Each structure stands twice: as structure tokens, then as C-alpha cells.
Amino acid sequence: MCGIVGAVAQRDVVGVLTEGLRRLEYRGYDSCGVAVLQHGAPRRVRSVERVANLADQVQEASLSGTIGVAHTRWATHGAPVTDNAHPIFSRDEIALVHNGIIENHEPLRDELKALGYVFESDTDTEVIAHLIHHTREQDPSRDLLTAVQRALQRLRGAYAIAVFAKNEPDRVIGARAGSPLVIGVGERGNYLASDAMALSGTAEHFIFLEEGDIAVLSCDGVHIVDRDGATVRREVQAQHTSHYAAELGPYRHYMQKEIFEQPDVVADATERVRSITPALFGPNAQRAFSEIDSLLLLACGTSYYSALTAKYWLESIAGIPTQVEIASEYRYRESVVNPCAMVVVVSQSGETADTLAALKHAQELGHHHTLAICNVPHSSMMRLTELQYLTGAGPEIGVASTKAFTTQLVALFLLALTLGKERGHVSADDEARALRQLHHLPAALNSVLALEPQIVSWAEALARKDHALFLGRGVHYPIALEGALKLKEISYVHAEAYPAGELKHGPLAIVTNEMPVITIAPNDALLEKLKSNIQEVRARGGQLYVLADAGTKIESRDGVRVIQLPEHYGPLSPILHVVPLQLLAYHTACARGTDVDKPRNLAKSVTVE
Numbered sequence: 001m002c003g004i005v006g007a008v009a010q011r012d013v014v015g016v017l018t019e020g021l022r023r024l025e026y027r028g029y030d031s032c033g034v035a036v037l038q039h040g041a042p043r044r045v046r047s048v049e050r051v052a053n054l055a056d057q058v059q060e061a062s063l064s065g066t067i068g069v070a071h072t073r074w075a076t077h078g079a080p081v082t083d084n085a086h087p088i089f090s091r092d093e094i095a096l097v098h099n100g101i102i103e104n105h106e107p108l109r110d111e112l113k114a115l116g117y118v119f120e121s122d123t124d125t126e127v128i129a130h131l132i133h134h135t136r137e138q139d140p141s142r143d144l145l146t147a148v149q150r151a152l153q154r155l156r157g158a159y160a161i162a163v164f165a166k167n168e169p170d171r172v173i174g175a176r177a178g179s180p181l182v183i184g185v186g187e188r189g190n191y192l193a194s195d196a197m198a199l200s201g202t203a204e205h206f207i208f209l210e211e212g213d214i215a216v217l218s219c220d221g222v223h224i225v226d227r228d229g230a231t232v233r234r235e236v237q238a239q240h241t242s243h244y245a246a247e248l249g250p251y252r253h254y255m256q257k258e259i260f261e262q263p264d265v266v267a268d269a270t271e272r273v274r275s276i277t278p279a280l281f282g283p284n285a286q287r288a289f290s291e292i293d294s295l296l297l298l299a300c301g302t303s304y305y306s307a308l309t310a311k312y313w314l315e316s317i318a319g320i321p322t323q324v325e326i327a328s329e330y331r332y333r334e335s336v337v338n339p340c341a342m343v344v345v346v347s348q349s350g351e352t353a354d355t356l357a358a359l360k361h362a363q364e365l366g367h368h369h370t371l372a373i374c375n376v377p378h379s380s381m382m383r384l385t386e387l388q389y390l391t392g393a394g395p396e397i398g399v400a401s402t403k404a405f406t407t408q409l410v411a412l413f414l415l416a417l418t419l420g421k422e423r424g425h426v427s428a429d430d431e432a433r434a435l436r437q438l439h440h441l442p443a444a445l446n447s448v449l450a451l452e453p454q455i456v457s458w459a460e461a462l463a464r465k466d467h468a469l470f471l472g473r474g475v476h477y478p479i480a481l482e483g484a485l486k487l488k489e490i491s492y493v494h495a496e497a498y499p500a501g502e503l504k505h506g507p508l509a510i511v512t513n514e515m516p517v518i519t520i521a522p523n524d525a526l527l528e529k530l531k532s533n534i535q536e537v538r539a540r541g542g543q544l545y546v547l548a549d550a551g552t553k554i555e556s557r558d559g560v561r562v563i564q565l566p567e568h569y570g571p572l573s574p575i576l577h578v579v580p581l582q583l584l585a586y587h588t589a590c591a592r593g594t595d596v597d598k599p600r601n602l603a604k605s606v607t608v609e
């Protein structure tokens with residue numbers, strides 16, 4: 001979604017701004033822009049093309065300056081056209097970029113129009129720019145900070161902004177309320193961004209703003225006030241550098257790179273675990289785990305499917321009642337609150353608006369035991385929860401989540417083992433066996449990745465189809481859901497997933513000899529049941545693509561293609577079976593020529609509702 005970069009330095013900041021935008025590209029955007037203060041006036045370049053084109057235009061326009069703001073926009077209010085791209089100006093005196101949504105923009109727009117402001121865009125952002133301008137005009141001191149403070153008090157909604165003014169050439173102001181904003185502290189300048197990754201290579205120390213903070217950045221330092229206007233000190237933290245660099249390397253797409261990183265990130269997550277202990281979830285986990293009687297898992301998209309997979313583990317391994325709910329549903333429905341239920345939010349970004357709002361909603365309802373399973377260390381969810389588990393997959397750039405999912409599964413499996421051990425359901429032998437399996441997972445993942453050539457041949461066939469059906473049973477049903485999501489997300493092939501036992505209750509009606517049916521068939525307790533479901537499909541002419549594993553005993557024949565995973569992996573089997581489905585989606589998308597890393601209409605991190 002939208003990305004912000006801002007800079008004030010003793011040198012030209014245009015390069016920092018455009019490089020920052022380049023690093024934010026993965027989040028998804030449909031227009032972009034840069035503004036600097038040049039020769040005493042704001043100047044900007046905006047584009048509906050890629051950041052690389054914007055950088056060329058910036059050069060052609062000879063844009064340069066020592067303060068500036070930049071933005072990648074993912075359209076919400078107003079079409080993705082140049083006039084709606086940020087930075088947005090007010091009377092050529094204020095330049096502003098904004099992430100989020102201003103809910104009361106309509107009455108404010110009417111009010112500002114009545115005051116003579118002419119709107120040049122359809123954005124809610126323009127309201128903020130004019131409001132700051134107007135507030136500043138009313139104040140004899142013409143102080144930008146005072147104007148920003150007063151203007152923000154009138155906004156309803158979630159936002160992060162960065163703004164500079166014509167008459168204050170030495171400062172950029174940033175503010176956050178509901179959308180993240182981080183300050184990068186440099187030696188000869190200070191910077192801000194909606195994501196620390198935008199500033200990697202530019203700043204080595206970071207300040208993560210709290211909700212309601214407003215920060216004034218100058219070359220000399222950073223001054224932060226809280227929502228009450230009191231000066232506050234926020235911790236300066238050394239940069240968290242991940243060795244999974246956000247560079248593409250030899251891969252064709254980030255998604256491909258991230259699929260192939262899975263053995264390494266899973267190794268990182270499992271090697272450090274030598275025994276199952278609540279401390280894996282933070283110093284307060286032991287006490288918190290002893291006070292809960294159930295779990296409520298909240299998440300969206302792929303993270304929701306990892307939570308659904310975990311429900312099977314948590315109930316079978318730990319014997320703890322577990323509810324899993326889509327965050328956007330939970331936050332708006334009337335639910336019966338059990339204060340002894342621990343709320344677990346699962347999220348790659350830690351910033352997904354619906355999951356964050358669901359967490360806050362649960363806390364307001366009286367859930368005081370909360371855990372975030374998350375891939376971004378200083379994200380909002382990590383800061384709002386009682387317990388935290390960092391999945392450590394490193395930057396995930398592809399919009400389609402892959403390595404974040406498998407590391408979430410590792411985290412959730414560890415949670416099941418931990419709660420199982422605490423509750424007396426996991427013996428020392430069980431623990432030792434589970435640890436052996438976890439430690440062997442990276443090798444097992446590597447042997448699954450070696451199946452890629454066989455999956456490419458499936459993808460070539462699938463790329464010619466418009467629909468696909470995914471089937472799984474038990475703990476592999478959520479994996480079927482995830483496979484279908486991956487396929488539709490990046491290849492645009494319509495895909496649905498069902499628990500195979502549901503076939504006769506409806507979906508069998510769409511099975512013809514045109515329908516590819518991708519079936520997850522591990523050698524588990526439900527295999528015989530699944531084989532009957534496979535017969536039902538074959539009898540209707542459905543084209544079966546079966547992901548079997550050791551001992552499944554399903555042979556390829558006319559209308560039935562089988563890829564056999566080398567090992568059956570017991571309860572951890574979902575972590576292996578999802579990998580061929582990721583590869584299948586990836587190669588189908590490549591065969592269809594879609595923009596794999598930036599699929600249409602989607603953004604990496606959904607920070608608005």
C-alpha cells in the first residue's frame with residue numbers, strides 16, 4: 001500500500017527519496033511522486049508509471065533540494081491519475097504526503113471550499129494539506145508544528161503524514177496515528193519513512209514513533225511531541241539488519257527467491273530451539289500461558305490459513321480449545337468474551353489494518369492475554385501485545401506470501417508443543433521426536449524444492465485453464481485453501497478449495513473433464529477417505545493432480561497425475577505440502593505472463609480497511 005519517505009540533510013536529498021521509493025515498490029502502488037524545496041518554493045514531479053520512470057523525470061526536471069517528501073500511492077480516494085498522486089500541495093506553500101484514510105474528509109472539504117480553497121485532486125489527502133495551510137494562516141507565528149498539531153486534531157481516521165512548508169526550509173514534520181512511521185537518524189541528516197526498509201543504506205539508527213507522535217526533523221536533530229503536545233524521548237534503536245537482503249539476486253522474481261529461501265529461514269527458526277519452553281514466546285509467557293484456558297486466533301489472508309492449520313495442532317497436540325477467525329469479521333461482530341482466552345494475532349507485516357483493529361477490539365473487550373506472531377520486529381502488533389514471537393523470515397517482498405507462511409507454521413507448531421507440554425499433553429519423548437522433526441525440516445524442504453521440474457509441467461497445463469479446484473482433508477484443508485489463494489492471487493486463475501469430504505455436498509457439480517482438481521494426499525489417517533473422494537472426481541472426468549508422499553500408493557494414469565513428495569512428515573506435513581502449491585502458482589503465473597511480484601489490484605501490506 002502507500003509508502004512515505006521524507007528527508008532533511010546537508011546535501012541534496014532527491015537520491016535518498018527516489019531510492020526510498022524504490023525500496024517501497026514491493027508494497028504495491030499505482031502512482032508515485034517526489035517534492036523538494038528548491039529555490040525557496042516546493043517543486044514536485046509525479047507519475048503514474050514506475051519509480052524508475054519517476055527517477056528519470058526527476059532528473060530531467062533537475063529537481064534538487066535539502067528537504068523533501070516522496071510517496072508511492074495505492075489509490076483509495078480518487079483514481080490512480082497524476083493529479084491524485086502525492087505530494088499534494090496547498091497553494092504552493094505546503095507539500096504533503098499521506099498514508100491512510102481520512103474518514104471526515106467530506107465535511108472538511110466543504111468547509112475548506114467555503115474558505116476559498118480550490119481542490120485539484122479527488123483525494124482525502126488534499127483536505128489535510130489545505131487544513132494545515134489554513135490553520136497556519138490563522139496563527140500569527142506561522143509555525144508549521146503548531147499548525148500540524150491543530151490540524152490533526154480535526155482529523156478522524158488512520159494516517160501517517162510527512163509535510164514541509166515553503167517558509168520553514170530547515171524542517172520536515174512527520175506524524176502518525178494508525179499508520180506506521182519510523183525516523184532514520186543519520187549523521188548529516190534525518191529521515192522518515194513508513195517502513196524502515198526504505199531507509200536501509202541511508203540511516204543506521206531508528207526511532208519508531210508511537211501513536212499520536214509528531215516529529216520535527218532538522219539536520220540538527222529530531223524533536224518529538226506526543227498527542228498532548230508534550231516533548232517525549234523515544235528510544236533510538238540500532239538497525240535490525242536481516243541477512244535475507246531485499247535484493248533479487250539470481251532469481252527471476254522475489255516470490256521465487258522467497259520460496260527457495262524457505263529451508264534457510266526455517267533452519268533459522270528451528271535450529272535455535274533446543275527445548276520446548278514458554279520462553280520462546282517471551283519472558284512473561286510462562287505466567288500468561290498458565291492463566292489461559294483457550295485461544296482465539298485472528299488474522300487475514302495467508303496468515304489466516306496458517307492460523308487455521310494451527311487449530312488442528314493446538315487442539316490435537318495441546319488439547320486447548322482454539323477458535324480461528326478472520327480479523328475483519330471478528331472486529332465488527334458481537335462476540336461472547338472469554339477473558340481467559342489468549343488472543344493470538346498472526347501477521348507477516350504486523351500492520352494489517354483489520355488484524356490490528358481486531359486486536360485492539362479484543363483488548364477493549366477485556367482480553368488481556370495477547371500474543372503476536374509476526375515477521376516485522378517493531379510493527380504495531382508486536383508493540384501492542386503482551387507476548388511476541390518474531391518469525392524471522394526476513395523481508396518478504398513478493399505480494400504473495402510464502403516464506404512468511406512457513407515460518408508462521410513453525411511458530412504455531414512450537415506454540416502447540418509449548419502449551420501441550422505446559423498442560424501435560426506432551427511427554428519428554430514427544431518433545432524429543434518433535435524437535436528431531438523440526439531440525440530435519442530444512443533438509444525435507446530442500447528435497448521438495450527439487451521437485452520443481454515436475455511442477456513446471458503441471459503449471460503448463462494449468463496455465464491454459466480458467467478454473468481450478470483444490471482439495472485437502474484435516475490439517476491439509478487449510479493448505480488447499482492457501483494453494484487456491486496463491487493461484488488466484490498471482491495467476492488470476494479462478495480457484496476454490498474444499499475439504500474433500502464436502503465434494504458431494506455441492507462442488508462435485510462443477511467437476512467436468514475441463515476441471516483440474518489439485519488434491520493434497522499425504523499418507524495420513526484420512527488417506528483412504530481421500531482416495532474415495534479422488535474416485536468421485538475421476539468418475540466425473542475431473543483431471544486430477546495429486547500431491548502424494550511416501551507410502552500414499554496412488555499411481556499416475558490417464559487423467560491422474562501424481563507428484564510424490566519424498567517423505568511423509570507426520571504433523572508437520574502441511575509445511576512440506578504447501579511448497580509445491582507455491583511453486584505451482586508461481587510457474588502458472590509465469591506461464592500466463594502476469595506480474596508475479598505485484599499482482600493487479602493487490603498490495604503487500606493492507607494498511608487500510
Ligand code: AGP
Nearest residue numbers: 301302303347348349352400401
Ligand atoms: C498473501 O499471499 C496475501 N498477499 C495476503 O492474503 C496477506 O497474507 C494478508 O493481507 C495478511 O497480511 P499480513 O500477514 O501482513 O497480516
